[in-house]
Amino acid sequence: MGENRLIRERYRLIELIGRGGMGEVWRAQDEALGRKVAVKCLKPRNTSSDPAHTRAMEMRFRREARVAASLQHRGITVVHDFGEDDGVLYLVMELLDGRNLLQLLDDGQRIPLPVPDLMDIAEQVSAALAYTHAQGVVHRDLKPANIIRVPEGTVKICDFGIARLGHDIGFTSRLTGTGVAMGTPHYMSPEQIAGGEIDHRSDLYSFGCVLYELATGAPPFDLDDAWAVLVRHRDAAPEPPRQRRPELSEPLERLILDLLAKEPDDRPQDASVIGKRLAAIQATAERDGELPYWARGMTIGAEAVGRRPSRPDAEAASITGAWFNAAWAARPRHTLDPELLAVLASRHNAALSLGRLGRWAEAVEVHRAVTLAREEALGPEHPETLASRYELGFALSRLGQAQQALNEYEQVVAARTRVLGADHPQTLAARQETAFALGRLGRHEDAHRVYTDVLAARERTMGPEHPDTLRCRHNLAFNLGRLGRLQESYETAREVAAARSRVLGASHPDTLVTRFEVAYALGQLGRWEDALAEYRDVAAARTASLGPDHPDTLAARYEVGICLGRLGRSEEALKLYRELAAVRARTQGAEHAETLRARHGLGVNLGRLGRWREALAEARHVCEIRARVLGADHPDTLVSGREVAVALGWLGCWDEALGAYRTVAEGRERVLGANHPDTLTSRNDEAHCLEQLGRGAEAVELYRRVAAIRREYAS
Template sequence: MVERSLIHGRYQLLELIGRGGMGEVWRARDEALDRRVAVKCLKPLGTRQDEPFLRVLRERFRREARVAAGLQHRGITVVHDFGESDGVLYLVMELLDGRNLSELLSAGRPGALPVGEVADIAHQVAAALAYTHAQGVVHRDLKPANVMRLADGTVKILDFGIARLAQDIGLSAKLTSAGMAMGTPHYMSPEQIAGLTVDHRSDLYSLGCVLYEIATGAPPFDLGDPWAILIGHRDTPPEPPRLRRPELPPQLDAFILALLAKDPAERPDDPAALARDLLVAAGHHTTAALRVPAPRPTERLPEWTRGMRPGSRASGSWSLRLPPPDRTAGLTGQWTGLPPATVVEAPPAERRGPAPEYLAVLTSRHRAGLSLGRLGRWEEACDVHRAVAAERERALGGDHPDTLNSRYETAYALGRLGRWREALEGHRHVAETCARILGPDHPVTLDARYETGIALGRLGRPAEALALYTDLAAARSRAQGATHPETLRARHGRGISLGRLGRWDEALEEAREVWAVRGLVLGDDHPDTLVSRREIAVALGWLGRWEAALDEYREVRQARERVLGPGHPDALTSRNDEAHCLEQLGRAGEAVELYRQVAAPEDRGAADR
């Protein structure tokens, strides 16, 4: 964006505020209305090869931007305009004069805000959330950096719609210690951690985390690595805020604990009304009757959480060499446009748990295993992943995400080597462990179950694979939606299993439904859509409907040649499919010509070698 200072012929970019993983934010002037605005520019969208995905992303961006622009409340940042300019998606918002709660916490001593200010922020944020929730809009990533207090005392929530858009771009859950689901670990609800569908009550839990931190100076679960933080949110009752700061009014203490209920149904039905009462309670310390969920029995966190590095939080003294929060972190992603902050040295302390240096070595070896796999050196990759998995289990425990990640990669490498029985055992172990720790419907659990289904199919056990894929498709649909690509992938596996069982009418119906939805979601020329269309042709062939099968095979071949090029392996496979179909129709001459076209590139490749 540096080389270009005018967006859409209207917005003059004046000063870069921040730059991060999703793009840039600029202070700008609206030339048409002569006013200062903030312009958020997302990263360039990519190449034409990604067009089906980008088409979906553009539409989702427009939808999220329209929703954000439709929110009209004094507690919500105003979105004036949005669009696309030279491949860059942009949002135009009001320019705010104030500091986010991360800044306020960093500036405060000892870190917590005054009681009256906490009550006022609680009141304003709860009122803004009540408005957005009434519109059916959920934030999904509420945290101190996304809440700004202006110079006149107004409190505004930032970045509605950005959390969902980030997920669409690909910032989704992975089996690593960097975080287990969409959101920021210190402020995630238990249902987010479990990978379940979230509603407005997830925002209430995040609000409880924010209020806990600004009231006490630390988040409710200020533990070790992000994995330990997530387990704290999921399983451990929070310590009452008044135990950390006795002068807090009892009603404020009770309100925060009610927001932090593990069960969404136990969170307040009308937090805005309760927050209004806090404004009085903050001055008089009166106690109102407020239902607080009964505490669960205290559970110890796993041993591997001891001594681990903490995740990022908004406030307080830093125990590691981490900079204080960036003033632009609430805009989009983790912005890094400002100068580096002063480093705070950690006081000497007795080390408990594995040394960070040793864990870093294991991480490096894990990455080396991934690189070997990308090079096709699967034997070596398998040996590396197996060794790292054993060492991680000794150092961190069998249930740690890093250990499970290594076991998953070991099983995947075994599958690529054709050792499907061992791969099946490995994927089942990961799936069962993740189901126990994260829940049966968590995306990571479902990923491992999908690989289990592939192993069952390769081992000639289609009936077991069919049962698994059927259950998996239902679970994906519950957790991620009926049109999510992973749901469709599970349904694709189900259709293949039906075919392997000889149930071709059902396989054809499933393939047609998946192809239709993939076309709408991913685009007609997306590789997954074309794979589904090929499965339609396969089923038609097995049903003896070769003329119809030929039409489908030909459409797939033409699309692959157009998108990938005539020499691409998938395009050559499609020619082979079409030739086989022509043979079945007795059109041998046409089939021979296609077979020659398939053989010619292979002969040229052999000569080159």
């Protein structure tokens, strides 16, 4: 291979950036799309090569392409293309401008990572492993050199060269007759060394080896002789990490040692358990009065909003504030300090970790503080400042603060357009989030214009079936439905689902999300039988890949119940909602919003079956909990209030029903306004009650007022 070689008349090799046993990795230019990529090339065959070894290498290389291309996760390296050119197998991947964990260990000087960095990396890798294992993929060569941290803090697993899909592992756990090492000795599990059957728990052992090295500076069995290392993995207990580094916490040491258990059954049984234990380690530190690692050094008061303090206050510390110490406050504007920038990067990563834990309010505070600090130190249009502002918008969006999120995204879009160009992937990502925020604000026409522009740019620069292009088209389909363009929404979603199935696989989470949208559009079109079949397929696929109790699986089953009710099959719907309510209560709590939603559906179907006293009792109980948990004027509470009124009416209790309908109408008027369609529907309900009570004149007057408002807005 050589510089300037053109692979497949598209990928121009620019610079060799890595070489290993399988081949070379080049920095390259994708001349079709005008972007930088990494191209991994298998060493060309030659006549002196062992044919068996060559075949094994090709099999391994093709496997990497097949497995890696099937994975779509923030923590997994993206594969763009694969093929063969003039006898050379090549794999095109995203170009990562970062350092692997071996390099982070101070370039081989065996200096362990700071605990904040270790915890951040551990959380991200455990999330990525949870995803890959859920897809049935076992990496089988997890090690520090195969985990890369990019400058903004994201950690990615790469090199799936010897990974196997779960259904393949059932046939054989290794390639035979090749002499190819199936792993790296310092990180291999005992069962892998023995050549027996392996599953995802082998990756967890390797992950334990990685964490041990990050925590202590050396792998568990640090010997030069490979055979001696393998024997130790099989037979010897590792030295407890705290004997090498006493400041490590006991729970963290216990987690690492549990991962290094010799028997797979004695380890944590899946990567999601590791994530929960990492969160528990942090929670324990907070209960013991320690600041969480991501908040050490933070302060409150003027510092929390980015104003320079009038005096240093070493005692003022808060886990949700920003940090600005006296030394930083005294610095001239835009003075660059490597130590300061490193701490800011750590704070940025900490905020990302908070988001992954669902602690969005805290993430907002930290992202806002880091954004202000980076703007002060680096300028408002520096890539790191914009990265923090983008993540601040993302966290605000997840808190439901769509207008604030939109404000942040618009600043990012304007700056990235000036600095990077309108069609740069980072600019397009921010524009797409802008459209999402507009949709959340009900500005669906504005969102549609942005989605359409971004989609055209993505198709032009990335191709029609790039995952980012398909994500944009999915969002466009969703927005079309909110505009009432139901047939277009259905057709677009169906096209995206077919493309995602081709590119990602039929059971990939993104494919299933789009099929969920297809089913929703079918329901909106009144095609309830078709919607039912689609939702059931999604529920079955999610049960197989995520498990029967996963929230996404339960969401699909909930929609199955909606379809059954619409089709008049209320007995089946009632049975389904009872099961859902029980599972939700067990897994998420009796007062969780989704538990209450399932119970609401149960009550609705009791009414459809004419069991109105039971329906009234269920509706009242759900309404009472929603009012206490969500607030009296929350839309879900008001929906339950209306269900109470409906049941009272069917039971002939029209006086009580009138009071319930009025309460709902007044609540909707406060929240939505007097002229909102839902408010007007409630006023019509109120008029119907007046009619049933023989108060015809009042009913007619109310009907007329509602009709007049509707005519005014229709014109």
